[in-house]
Amino acid sequence: MKTIRTLTIAALLLSTLQADDLAVKQEGVKYIKMLGKELKTNLKAHMKADPSGLEAMGFCASKAEAITQAVNAKLPGGVHVRRTALQTRSEKNTPDTTDIKVMQAYKAKADAKKLDPKDIQVVEKEGVYRVYKPLLIKPVCMKCHGDEAKISGDIKAVIKKMYPTDMATGFKVGDFRGVIVSEIKK
Numbered sequence: 001m002k003t004i005r006t007l008t009i010a011a012l013l014l015s016t017l018q019a020d021d022l023a024v025k026q027e028g029v030k031y032i033k034m035l036g037k038e039l040k041t042n043l044k045a046h047m048k049a050d051p052s053g054l055e056a057m058g059f060c061a062s063k064a065e066a067i068t069q070a071v072n073a074k075l076p077g078g079v080h081v082r083r084t085a086l087q088t089r090s091e092k093n094t095p096d097t098t099d100i101k102v103m104q105a106y107k108a109k110a111d112a113k114k115l116d117p118k119d120i121q122v123v124e125k126e127g128v129y130r131v132y133k134p135l136l137i138k139p140v141c142m143k144c145h146g147d148e149a150k151i152s153g154d155i156k157a158v159i160k161k162m163y164p165t166d167m168a169t170g171f172k173v174g175d176f177r178g179v180i181v182s183e184i185k186k
């Protein structure tokens, strides 16, 4: 009888822990999608307007930060969302050690062709939860993040001028590119 009761309590505890984790995950994904959708919609529209990608490049270079700030302004207090990568283009997106650890695990999975874009990771860190979603390289990304020899001279010139420390070229379709991460205060 006693064992059964202990087991029940343990099962209950476990299920509430899992429920909490799930709630954080769902909340985090909601914020990630807000930023992801905003950037994607803009990128799509600008790539359609100018298929060379040059106009979209100028748009991303001048507006990605403002878009990120505008999305953050709409979020509840204590919540923040941003993008980062192992090989960054913008120094403003530089990762910290926790980001690097999570991303190295994602990269290993992607290199083994086993990364699911829905592989959400939740990490607890100094009073906050972090929720990570991986981004994979798709064909549309290649004009600005693909093989340097295939990136147009115009786009390369913008990259060189705006991002002298750029590391975000040389990717292939299916490669791990980076993450969107939301941070939620406990």
Ligand code: HEC
Pocket: 043, 053, 054, 056, 057, 058, 060, 061, 064, 065, 083, 084, 085, 087, 088, 089, 090, 091, 093, 135, 136, 137, 138, 140, 141, 142, 143, 144, 145, 168, 177, 178, 179
């Ligand atoms: C038209 C050019 C262009 C295309 C296409 C493009 N990007 Fe970027 N990307 C940029 C520029 C410019 C930046 C740096 C400014 C910013 O967005 O923060 C950037 C930054 C990023 C970052 C933030 C981390 C960092 O390196 O600074 C990620 C993640 C990213 N891109 C992923 C992608 C993915 C995934 C795709 C395809 C779905 C894509 N990009 C398509 C130009 C582009």
